[in-house]
Amino acid sequence: MSGQMSKEEVKKLFNEFDNGNGHLSLAEIDRAITHRYPQLGTNKKAIMRAYKEADSSGNGFVELREFRKIIQLLHHYDELSKLFEELxxxxxxxxxxxxxxxxxxxxxxxxxxxxxxxxxxxxxxxxxxxxxxxxxxxxxxxxxxxx
CATH class of the missing domain: 1.10.238.10 (EF-hand)
Incomplete structure (x- = not known):
């Protein structure tokens, strides 16, 4: 998963994660990341932090328009989590x-x-x-x- 994905790639990945209702819950994101990107899936702190920040609408879900942001944030918070763990x-x-x-x-x-x-x-x-x-x-x- 890369922060430099095309719109089509982002939409395709969103649809893979989505259960068909057009928005992603934390459980859907966690399950998909754990399955598809195991290197990130073990970092629950990074997933939770990215999820909260990406949900700019505040409705408790990540929609397609917010999804690119969560991709970028997952990498960012994963790196911060690794540094935190070193400290x-x-x-x-x-x-x-x-x-x-x-x-x-x-x-x-x-x-x-x-x-x-x-x-x-x-x-x-x-x-x-x-x-x-x-x-x-x-x-x-x-x-x-x-x-």
């Missing part, structure tokens, strides 16, 4: 400050100033839970990409 060295599905500090260079940064790192960590931890969750990490990486 999450104890595999508890969240990044602690020590993990963040140790892995900050994985984000392409070399600043090791303790005050800066703590401030950066706290800005990512928007729910103030003391850990960075995947959604918070995605938001942070999106802001970094824009700036």
């Amino acid at each position: 999450d060295t104890n595999d508890d599905h969240r990044i602690s400050y020590p993990e963040f500090k140790k892995g900050f260079s994985l984000l392409g940064e070399d600043d090791t100033d303790e005050q800066f790192l703590r401030k950066e960590f706290n800005s990512i931890d928007t729910n103030r839970g003391g850990y960075i969750l995947f959604d918070e990490f995605c938001m942070y990486m999106a802001k970094r990409k824009v700036n």
